[in-house]
Amino acid sequence: MADTTVKIDTETRDRFAAVAAAHGKSVRAYLADLAVEQENQLALGRATAAFREAVGRPGIAEQFDREFGGLPSTTTARRAA
Template sequence: MADTSVKIEDSTRDVLRDLAAADGLSLKDYLAKIAAEKQREQQLATATAAFRRALAEPGILDRFDADFGGLPPAAQQTPQAA
């Protein structure tokens, strides 16, 4: 892949370079790491939203319990402080 340039403030570049150095990475590798982390966060947020929409569907939990037998009895108990 070809490299490209991005114009940023010198102060931002310095902060990113310091963060990269603290992680033992080049600035290029650090930015790639940050991009991958942000992409995973976005994917997780999308999956979480879809899961919440599914749980909000009327009857979904009852159907899940019917199909998969529900939670084991120990998981249904509410833990209490000693």
């Protein structure tokens, strides 16, 4: 992968360096991990929105209950001793 330069102010650079060091990483590694994490969060947000839209359709919950027996009863949960 080729290197590139990103211009940021020194205060922001220092803040990234401090956070990266706290995680035991270089700034390069920290920013790479941060980019992946943010991409995953965006994908999770899209998936959550799609799920909410799907389960909000009329009859979906009832169909789920018919096909899969519904959610487990909370009164049958076992308690730890």
